[in-house]
Amino acid sequence: MTSRSTAAQSGTKKGAAVSTRLAGIDAARGLALLGMMATHLLPTFESDAALTPTWIGLTFSGRAAALFAVLAGIGLALSTGKQRPLEGSALSAARRGIALRALVIAVVGLALGGLDVNVAVILVHYAALFLCILPFIGLRLKALCAWAAGWILASPVIAFLLRPWLMAADPPLQLNHNPGWEDLSTPGQLLGDLFLTGYYPVFQWIAYLLVGLILGRLALSAAVVPVLLLAGGTAVAAFAKVLGTAAMEELGGRPALQALLTDPDYPLDSLLQVNLAGVRQEGSWWWLAGSAPHSGTTLDLLHTSGVAAAVVGLCLLIGRLGEWLDLDLLLPLRGAGAMTLTLYTAHVCVVASFHLKPLPAGWTEDGMYVAHAALAVLIGMVFAVLKWRGPLEWLGHAANQVGRHQPARIR
Structure with missing residues (x-):
């Protein structure tokens, strides 16, 4: 749900490559939006006693x-120097712009938190992730790889050790609802939920933005990179899922965990396949x-990061195919992906209007x-063709520009 990716438009081959690359990122973001809509509106479990996954x-x-x-991490990399991270005053200005854009996202998220809706709204967590990633924006590729590997390995262990302590507090540092304006009055509980006990634990999810920064620092316009992302991401995702399944089913993990769960309404086998939140x-x-x-385990972070890399690679390849055919194959997805903050917000508001009411x-x-989904695609295509920003994307972009402004020095 970042603002529209922009690129200098020119008739050169280099300009076309940049445009195609950014269209692929927007298309992947559009696919993510449609996927989240699906989990909000369609059942993820059957209504049987075993909660069979759909x-x-x-x-x-x-x-x-x-x-x-x-994709948030990729967008940040592309807007802060691509393969050569910004330095000095330009980096400081970029960080200010990112922080102000995060503030816009947080305000929208807190407003949505006041709605009565059966959707785990991600926006406040998303804004917190933008702020947490600021120290890493200026790092080069090797340093980012080291940080990402360490975070993926260590953050789940640290979170596992801290969560019981947070839950033992009185009251527990868990909201059990979407963060809203009223939660600002209990900052300890709000921060505990955002970072460790909530639906999207920011502490572990920093790994996703680090992975995104790595991908965004690659030469995405090079022909081989999308292929490597698709193949490598698929391999990593498959490896992590196979290893996790073997640990649960063959090495005795699931029986050991099932013994800890006494509530028959939560069949562990189904939860392990769909949602452990x-x-x-x-x-x-x-x-x-x-x-x-x-x-939020190491293997979960690896699997989902691998899937994300593969999706990005696939979208970039489709974009290159469309360029070769002189067709905008990505338009239905990239249009929605360029204005996901607006479309996601509208989607949550509509879902809230039907909450606990018959269809x-x-x-x-x-x-x-x-x-x-159809409205999101249609609206996104119209805005893309007209080269408009979404309303909330415009606000985010304006905030970013204000933060990046550097007054001219008086000599």
Whole structure:
């Protein structure tokens, strides 16, 4: 949900490559938006006693939101020097701009937090991630790789050790709702939830933005890079998922964890496949061995980061194919992806208007999703063709420009 990617438009081959590269990033962001809409509107579990996972849950849960976060890191890299990170006063100005844009996102997120809606709104967490990543913006590729590897390995362990302490507080440092304006009066509880006990734990999710910065610092316009992202991301994602499944099913992880869960309404087998958020992962080191969506483990971070890299590579390849065919194959996705903050906000507001109310006569959950997705694609295409920014993207861009402004020095 970052602002529209921009590039200098020219008739040169280099200009076309830059335009195609940015279109691919926007398209991946549009795909992430549609995936999150699917998890909001369509069931991720069947309504049977075993809570059998649906294909929506198996496909999008955990992956769509992580893709958003990785793309945020890519966007930040592209706006701060691409392969050569900014330095000195330019870097400081960029950091100010990012911080002010994060403030806009946080304000929108806190406003949405006041709605009665069965959606885990990501925006406040997203804004916190932007602020947390500021110290890393100026790092070069090797340093970023070292930080990302360390964060993926260490942050789940640290979070595992800290969560019981936070939950033992009175009251527990967990909100159990979307962050809203009223939560600013209890900053300790708000920060504990944002960083460690909430649905999108910022502490572990910093890894996604670090991965995104790495991808954004690559030569994305080079022909081989998208292929490497697709192949490498797929391999990493498959390796992490296979290893996590083996730990749970063959090495004894799932029986050990099942013994800790006494609530029959939460069948562990299904949760491990779709969504482990809401389950208190404490009492056994086995919680760190899985790759379940929204578990925040090392293997979960690796799997979802790999999926994100593969999706980005695929979108970049489709963009290059469209350029070769002289067709804008990415337009339906890149249009929505260039204004995800606006479309996501509108989507959450519409979902809130139907919360705990029957669907209109003749409507089904599938129909509601198709309507949301189709409108997002249509509106995005119109804005893309007209070269407009979304309303909230305009605000974010304006805030960024204010932060980046450097008064002329008087000599």
